[in-house]
Amino acid sequence: MNSRVPWLFSLGIGLLGCGDGDKLPAQQPEQVVSERLAPGVRRLSSPELDAAAASLFGAEIGLSRKIPPDARQNDYSRNEAQTVDSLTLGSLYDAAQAATSTLDLGHAPFPSCAKTAAVGDQACESATIAALARLAFRRVATDAEVGQLQALFDLGASGQMFGDGVAVVLRALLASPKFLYATTLGASMPSGDVALSDEELASELAFLISGTPPDDTLLDAAARGELRSGASREAQAVRLMQQSGSRFLYRRFVEEWLGIVRLSGLAKSSSVVNDWTTLRGAMLDETNAFIDDIFAQQNGSLSMLFAGGYSIIPSGLAAFYGIEPTPPGARVALDQLGRSGILQQASFLATFAHEDESAPVLRGKAVLIRVLCQHITLPEELGLDVHLPPPDPTATTRERFAAHALDPQCAQCHNALDGVGFTFEDFDAVGRFRSHENGKPIDTSGSVNFDGQTLQLADSVALSRALATSSDAQHCAARQVVRFAAGQTDVKVEDAFADAMQTAPLERRASLTGLFLEFVKSDVFAWRRSP
Amino acid sequence: MTVSLTAPRKISRRAALTALGAGAAATLLRPSAPLRAQAAPTARYFIGVYMPHGMARELWVPQTGFNISYENAVLSPFDDAATFGQSFRQNIVALEGLDLTAGIKAGTTGHDASRVILTGSGTNGDNSSLDQFLAVEQGLGQSTPLSSLVLGVGLADPQLDWCISYAKGGSALPKVIDPSDTFNKAFAQWIVGSDPAAIARADRERQIGKSLLDYWTADLNALAARVPAAEKDKIDQHAAALRDLEKRVNGQALNCALPSAPDPSLYPFIESYNKGEPYFETITNLQIDLLVQAMACDVTRFGTLFLADLSRTGFDPVLPEDVHIDVAHRYATAGRAGVGGDPSTWAMLGRQNRYAYSKVARIVQRLSEAGLLDQTVLVAMSDMGDPAVHSSRQIPTVLAGGWGGKLTGGRHIDLGADGTPSNRLLVSIQQAFGVDSNEFGQSQDPTVITGALDLG
Numbered sequence: 001m002n003s004r005v006p007w008l009f010s011l012g013i014g015l016l017g018c019g020d021g022d023k024l025p026a027q028q029p030e031q032v033v034s035e036r037l038a039p040g041v042r043r044l045s046s047p048e049l050d051a052a053a054a055s056l057f058g059a060e061i062g063l064s065r066k067i068p069p070d071a072r073q074n075d076y077s078r079n080e081a082q083t084v085d086s087l088t089l090g091s092l093y094d095a096a097q098a099a100t101s102t103l104d105l106g107h108a109p110f111p112s113c114a115k116t117a118a119v120g121d122q123a124c125e126s127a128t129i130a131a132l133a134r135l136a137f138r139r140v141a142t143d144a145e146v147g148q149l150q151a152l153f154d155l156g157a158s159g160q161m162f163g164d165g166v167a168v169v170l171r172a173l174l175a176s177p178k179f180l181y182a183t184t185l186g187a188s189m190p191s192g193d194v195a196l197s198d199e200e201l202a203s204e205l206a207f208l209i210s211g212t213p214p215d216d217t218l219l220d221a222a223a224r225g226e227l228r229s230g231a232s233r234e235a236q237a238v239r240l241m242q243q244s245g246s247r248f249l250y251r252r253f254v255e256e257w258l259g260i261v262r263l264s265g266l267a268k269s270s271s272v273v274n275d276w277t278t279l280r281g282a283m284l285d286e287t288n289a290f291i292d293d294i295f296a297q298q299n300g301s302l303s304m305l306f307a308g309g310y311s312i313i314p315s316g317l318a319a320f321y322g323i324e325p326t327p328p329g330a331r332v333a334l335d336q337l338g339r340s341g342i343l344q345q346a347s348f349l350a351t352f353a354h355e356d357e358s359a360p361v362l363r364g365k366a367v368l369i370r371v372l373c374q375h376i377t378l379p380e381e382l383g384l385d386v387h388l389p390p391p392d393p394t395a396t397t398r399e400r401f402a403a404h405a406l407d408p409q410c411a412q413c414h415n416a417l418d419g420v421g422f423t424f425e426d427f428d429a430v431g432r433f434r435s436h437e438n439g440k441p442i443d444t445s446g447s448v449n450f451d452g453q454t455l456q457l458a459d460s461v462a463l464s465r466a467l468a469t470s471s472d473a474q475h476c477a478a479r480q481v482v483r484f485a486a487g488q489t490d491v492k493v494e495d496a497f498a499d500a501m502q503t504a505p506l507e508r509r510a511s512l513t514g515l516f517l518e519f520v521k522s523d524v525f526a527w528r529r530s531p
Numbered sequence: 532m533t534v535s536l537t538a539p540r541k542i543s544r545r546a547a548l549t550a551l552g553a554g555a556a557a558t559l560l561r562p563s564a565p566l567r568a569q570a571a572p573t574a575r576y577f578i579g580v581y582m583p584h585g586m587a588r589e590l591w592v593p594q595t596g597f598n599i600s601y602e603n604a605v606l607s608p609f610d611d612a613a614t615f616g617q618s619f620r621q622n623i624v625a626l627e628g629l630d631l632t633a634g635i636k637a638g639t640t641g642h643d644a645s646r647v648i649l650t651g652s653g654t655n656g657d658n659s660s661l662d663q664f665l666a667v668e669q670g671l672g673q674s675t676p677l678s679s680l681v682l683g684v685g686l687a688d689p690q691l692d693w694c695i696s697y698a699k700g701g702s703a704l705p706k707v708i709d710p711s712d713t714f715n716k717a718f719a720q721w722i723v724g725s726d727p728a729a730i731a732r733a734d735r736e737r738q739i740g741k742s743l744l745d746y747w748t749a750d751l752n753a754l755a756a757r758v759p760a761a762e763k764d765k766i767d768q769h770a771a772a773l774r775d776l777e778k779r780v781n782g783q784a785l786n787c788a789l790p791s792a793p794d795p796s797l798y799p800f801i802e803s804y805n806k807g808e809p810y811f812e813t814i815t816n817l818q819i820d821l822l823v824q825a826m827a828c829d830v831t832r833f834g835t836l837f838l839a840d841l842s843r844t845g846f847d848p849v850l851p852e853d854v855h856i857d858v859a860h861r862y863a864t865a866g867r868a869g870v871g872g873d874p875s876t877w878a879m880l881g882r883q884n885r886y887a888y889s890k891v892a893r894i895v896q897r898l899s900e901a902g903l904l905d906q907t908v909l910v911a912m913s914d915m916g917d918p919a920v921h922s923s924r925q926i927p928t929v930l931a932g933g934w935g936g937k938l939t940g941g942r943h944i945d946l947g948a949d950g951t952p953s954n955r956l957l958v959s960i961q962q963a964f965g966v967d968s969n970e971f972g973q974s975q976d977p978t979v980i981t982g983a984l985d986l987g
Contacts, residue, residue, distance in 0.1 A: 038759070038761065039759055040758070040759065040761065040762050041754065041758055041762055041765060043765075068687060068689060068705030068706075069687055069688045069689065069705065070689075071689045071702060071703060072688075081702055083698065083700070083702045083765055083768050083769070084765075084768065084769040084772055085698060085702070085704055085705065085768055085771075085772055086677075086678065086679075086771065086772040086775040086776070087681065087704070087705050087707065087716070088705065088772070089769070089772035089773065089775070089776055090716065090772075090775065090776060090779070093740075093776060094715075097736075148746060148749070151742075152742060152743070152746060155738070155739060155742055156739060168739055168742075168743070171739075171743060172743055172746050172747070175743070175747060176746070176747060176750050177747065177750045177751050177753075177754045177769065178750055178754075181754065183754075183757075185757050185758065185759075264804075264805075265686075265688070265803065265804050266804055267803075267804040267842070267843060267853075269852055269853055270852060271852075277805065277806065354853075354856055355852070355853040355855075355856060356853060356856070356857075378638065379921075381638040386641065386920055386921040387919070387920060388856070388860045388919075390861070531759030531760070531761070
């Protein structure tokens with residue numbers, strides 16, 4: 001934990017006692033961001049369900065492997081599109097039955113009495129049911145709720161053992177709507193806005209920052225009403241960020257934001273690479289380690305993410321990058337490798353490429369849409385046909401794709417797309433460096449428009465360095481944090497939050513960590529508009 | 532509230548629901564009012580098949596006399612008695628001239644357009660696909676253990692552009708891609724065992740399952756009372772899932788001999804891009820056989836199948852590894868201005884098309900063997916016509932089955948070059964199931980979603 005303390009101070013944060021000294025605010029909005037998200041219900045994503053089930057059973061039960069994959073919106077899996085369809089519910093039913101077929105009641109979360117309790121031990125039954133319900137519902141269960149679960153316990157334990165009663169209770173909880181959905185329904189206030197309940201605030205905060213259900217500390221703070229205060233929420237978020245599990249959430253955010261999550265579903269031609277699946281795993285290992293480092297050691301700095309000049313390269317990628325293997329976790333300087341940050345990592349480059357060749361259009365589109373949040377009109381919207389240039393063993397990819405610029409209709413967008421995409425042309429279909437293609441030297445020159453100006457670029461490293469300090473990139477990152485955190489796309493709210501962040505201190509607006517903290521502190525997090 | 536279910540067998544199911552606070556359960560769990568009003572006979576079974584990578588139209592068009600067996604003809608599997616036991620030439624209609632107009636008008640075309648095939652709406656549409664509309668909203672799947680089976684090969688992800696089945700509200704439904712899962716979903720509930728202990732366990736499990744369903748129904752009702760109107764579709768979908776589970780828990784008699792489970796050693800990998808491709812041929816055949824068996828056993832009457840392509844399968848050594856780029860995008864049709872046409876590219880795409888149609892022919896064969904073909908509506912369609920330019924216009928489509936007496940096969944119907952909205956096919960199909968409505972899908976232009984095809 002200590003190694004992480006410095007970044008807290010660099011973000012303008014001391015190690016706060018959670019809730020210490022925070023007076024409870026009145027139930028009214030605190031800040032100037034007036035736009036509100038819609039209230040609703042969100043079925044937990046697979047990783048969240050895994051974490052929630054693990055807390056309920058006291059051990060991993062591998063739920064995500066037994067239910068269908070998550071739906072994604074803009075590649076984000078934490079979203080309102082997750083539903084409980086017939087296949088998912090049937091799979092949950094089966095998974096719960098299997099997971100409860102053998103239960104070890106000798107460890108948390110089961111009360112110590114549970115291991116030896118007999119059916120009819122009312123005190124232990126009540127204690128067990130209450131403890132499990134609190135974990136599943138992420139709040140204290142009401143008497144009525146405990147009564148319903150007691151009835152199910154009695155059914156399971158009838159003529160059986162204590163554990164059989166527990167098993168039925170766990171099965172009930174695991175597929176309960178109260179377990180499956182995170183709600184942001186709140187309660188209407190005199191202002192007309194909807195204030196999230198204390199329990200909802202705790203759940204939203206925990207799932208967003210640590211990817212897990214709220215722990216006792218957070219639930220206790222919620223019970224005291226402390227999470228109504230933005231400062232308290234921020235303090236709790238800082239505490240949660242220091243827990244190891246939070247790094248998985250940051251990996252998920254960055255890889256979904258930049259589209260790298262798609263890599264595991266992509267193939268590459270055997271004419272380009274052998275043993276693609278092994279190489280792909282190593283690519284993801286590099287990116288995971290790099291993101292971990294960016295958050296743990298670099299304050300989630302956008303500048304370092306795009307142009308930190310280093311990476312953490314697993315031994316399985318050393319030959320691919322043309323370097324000697326380095327000790328696990330060691331930083332490798334990239335200045336001699338023609339790379340700069342995450343956009344030159346093999347995972348990103350291979351994601352945005354075809355099976356057997358680079359894809360300047362896809363790479364340009366990824367940067368413009370994902371990193372700069374620019375709008376690109378798709379050919380389909382203009383009623384234009386899409387043409388891929390035919391293969392030509394005497395030409396470079398750039399020469400073939402340059403035909404786009406010759407058609408005035410296509411040129412409207414492709415000048416922007418290709419101007420960025422061509423800067424990555426020194427990387428092939430899997431992100432391997434190349435200086436020549438089909439016997440001709442690679443040309444990586446290009447251009448990009450952002451921050452109100454046109455920049456001429458020598459290559460993608462120049463692009464990354466420009467992005468590292470771009471106010472447009474910071475604004476886009478703020479928008480993406482809202483999109484991920486909210487689990488929905490609401491451009492008005494994104495605009496309002498991202499605009500507000502422009503006046504935030506640099507260490508906040510240019511840091512993903514800072515943006516997450518600003519978000520949980522804001523009214524956008526704690527309030528919803530009237531339905 | 533103090534609730535006791537300690538003696539559930541003494542409590543009627545309705546009383547238990549009420550005790551759990553589920554007084555409104557019946558309202559929640561009932562599908563919307565059906566529109567069926569037409570007289571019998573109607574179609575009984577529906578299968579929708581997605582075919583990847585558009586179509587080599589030059590090799591698809593039947594020649595004079597509905598000849599579909601000329602050299603390189605992609606429809607030839609339907610006239611291949613040596614492989615499929617008999618010719619099914621008279622059981623199909625080759626329909627051309629359909630556009631995915633609702634998608635085109637919404638900017639949902641090309642690789643995104645698979646969602647348009649059965650929904651008749653673009654990406655922002657929130658209506659269900661035809662299979663789900665009939666099975667869930669119209670209640671035609673209510674009486675069978677499964678309201679529908681949504682199957683695929685290779686890709687399970689319920690991504691917007693890789694599905695053809697959608698729930699009301701617009702969410703893509705996940706596909707079952709593992710034949711073992713398909714078998715378990717369709718048939719595992721009947722594997723009980725004959726010894727008294729096994730029967731007792733099954734009986735106890737049924738009692739527990741019913742009580743769990745009551746509990747979840749009550750919870751969902753409580754949640755339904757709190758959510759805003761915009762979230763109602765989510766609750767409805769969850770309620771429909773509970774209804775499906777309820778049928779499974781209650782148990783129904785199986786109207787056939789229990790089929791044997793597939794051998795998972797035949798498909799050690801099942802996912803696209805993750806070593807599954809060499810097993811796709813086996814997986815596809817098993818998925819087809821299980822789907823039709825499920826229909827023959829009246830486990831379900833509605834199914835969809837999302838076929839994979841031949842990339843990296845090694846099934847056709849003539850095709851390159853990457854069918855998408857190296858075949859579909861190289862297709863040079865004679866019909867595209869300025870192209871002139873390259874027959875060698877037709878032949879390559881035709882190989883992929885013919886393979887996909889061989890799987891559709893297998894479905895037809897199995898339906899015929901089960902005696903279901905005359906009552907089945909089968910539609911096989913791609914998301915594109917000319918794939919090289921991602922065009923979702925002029926998509927050659929195959930209709931099969933007897934549609935409950937409403938379709939005569941052995942015909943080529945050309946709707947013309949102007950492009951007929953595919954919604955009209957969906958309207959025709961829903962009418963074949965007795966749904967008294969003249970529109971299907973969503974579009975800002977009401978003419979797109981209105982009217983049926985003249986298939987007479």
